[in-house]
Amino acid sequence: MKELAVIKNYRNDEALRHSFNELAKKTFWIDFEDWYQNGYWTDKYNPYSIVLDGKVVANVSVNQTDIAMTPEVARAMGLSEGTDAQERVLHYIQLGTVMTDEAYRGKGLSRRIMEEIMKDYPDADGMYLFGNDNVCEFYPKFGFCPVKHYEYVKEVHTASEPTMKQVPMKERADWDKLQAAIERSYHQSVFEMVNNSELNMFYVTKYMQDDVYFSEELDAYVIAEIEDGELTVNMVISEKPQDMNRIVEGFGKEIRRAVLGFTPQDATGFELREAEQVREDCTFFVKGEGIARIAEAKVMFPLLAHA
Numbered sequence: 001m002k003e004l005a006v007i008k009n010y011r012n013d014e015a016l017r018h019s020f021n022e023l024a025k026k027t028f029w030i031d032f033e034d035w036y037q038n039g040y041w042t043d044k045y046n047p048y049s050i051v052l053d054g055k056v057v058a059n060v061s062v063n064q065t066d067i068a069m070t071p072e073v074a075r076a077m078g079l080s081e082g083t084d085a086q087e088r089v090l091h092y093i094q095l096g097t098v099m100t101d102e103a104y105r106g107k108g109l110s111r112r113i114m115e116e117i118m119k120d121y122p123d124a125d126g127m128y129l130f131g132n133d134n135v136c137e138f139y140p141k142f143g144f145c146p147v148k149h150y151e152y153v154k155e156v157h158t159a160s161e162p163t164m165k166q167v168p169m170k171e172r173a174d175w176d177k178l179q180a181a182i183e184r185s186y187h188q189s190v191f192e193m194v195n196n197s198e199l200n201m202f203y204v205t206k207y208m209q210d211d212v213y214f215s216e217e218l219d220a221y222v223i224a225e226i227e228d229g230e231l232t233v234n235m236v237i238s239e240k241p242q243d244m245n246r247i248v249e250g251f252g253k254e255i256r257r258a259v260l261g262f263t264p265q266d267a268t269g270f271e272l273r274e275a276e277q278v279r280e281d282c283t284f285f286v287k288g289e290g291i292a293r294i295a296e297a298k299v300m301f302p303l304l305a306h307a
Contacts, residue, residue: 004109006116007051011041019056020047027099038175038205040198045307047097048117050109058109061097062117063199063307066090069299070190070265076297077290087187089194090125092291093117096307098131114142126288130306133283144285145292149300152260152270154248156231162252164213164222169204178204178212181221181237188236188244189262191297193305200235200304208234215250222247223304229256234303245269261303275300 010016017036024030035041043064050058068087074080079088095117100109121127131139136146168174182197193199204212204223211234213222220238224231231251236242243266248258260270286292 004050004052004112006048006113007056008046008048008116009043010047010049011036011045015054016049016051016056019051019054020049020059023056023059023099023101024097026101028097030097034206035202038172038201040201040205042198044196044198048113050104050113052104055101057104058100058113059097060095060110060113060117061307062121063094063096064196065092065094065193065199065301065305065307066195067092067301067305068187068192068194073190073297073299077293079290090290093121093124093127094301094305094307095127095129098129110138111141118142124288126286126291128284128286128291128301130282131285136283139285142287144287146283147286147292148295149275149284150263150272150295150298151275151300152244152264152267152272154245154258154270156248156255156258158249158255159253160249162250162254163217164215164224164250164252166210167212167214167221169209169212175201175205178221178237182235184239185237186239186241188238188242188265189302190265191263191299191301193302196305199307202307203234203304213251215247218242218246218250220247222250224251226251226255229254231255231258232261232303233258234261241265261300263299272298 021031021033024032045061045063047059047061049056066089068089070087074088179197179201182200208223211223211225213224220236220242222233223235224233236247244264
């Protein structure tokens with residue numbers, strides 16, 4: 001198959017965006033259209049696509065994911081923490097929405113797209129992705145290597161009643177209020193995504209409209225999921241530092257186990273373990289000198305930083 005052009009920066013092209021969404025729905029059951037219509041799809045998320053006869057047939061999306069990390073994490077990753085010893089912000093590129101129409105698989109289209117992405121981002125501080133295990137041999141051809149990342153968990157024993165109140169996320173006013181809070185929030189994590197609240201809102205406005213809570217006592221929003229007594233705390237949003245033990249206790253006596261979807265500033269009371277993957281057949285790949293040492297820092301990319 002002759003070399004094909006890679007089309008990018010086309011989110012405002014209605015026909016191509018519609019075709020991209022059709023392939024995404026067919027492949028992952030995901031539709032990005034409402035994210036676009038709500039104004040959250042910005043230049044930070046950029047599909048790189050092969051288009052044939054006006055139809056998107058293959059894609060790898062680039063998501064700009066800036067990460068603010070503490071000096072301690074920077075040192076663990078072999079990076080300079082800067083002269084002021086403050087947080088270091090690195091500019092990472094996350095690859096996602098990797099998909100090829102069934103009729104065009106096995107023709108090297110993903111390879112062609114990856115080559116274009118590598119050419120466009122030679123100066124990125126690092127790249128990462130979550131790849132299916134059946135393509136584990138593909139990404140190392142572009143310099144990616146599989147690494148471990150880590151999460152904090154704890155068994156919960158409390159007799160208290162819940163104090164967290166569910167906050168509906170059904171209307172634009174609700175979204176705007178939460179997004180503003182995210183952009184003002186203290187960094188609750190030692191390895192926190194910044195400058196991309198639009199990605200957080202992808203989750204809140206689609207799949208997590210019923211998963212946002214607020215504690216008046218703590219003055220904090222929490223994006224969390226509860227299933228069979230297990231609490232997954234995806235994000236804590238507050239203008240002041242929060243004790244994650246108190247955050248967990250706020251969900252009351254029905255919680256028996258808590259998992260943090262980020263690496264907290266203070267992990268007292270939690271146990272460190274190798275992170276369970278998003279899916280069983282998923283491997284975490286990274287590319288770049290510093291990011292390749294993320295396992296040594298014992299941190300994870302926040303769950304709501306996954307594109």
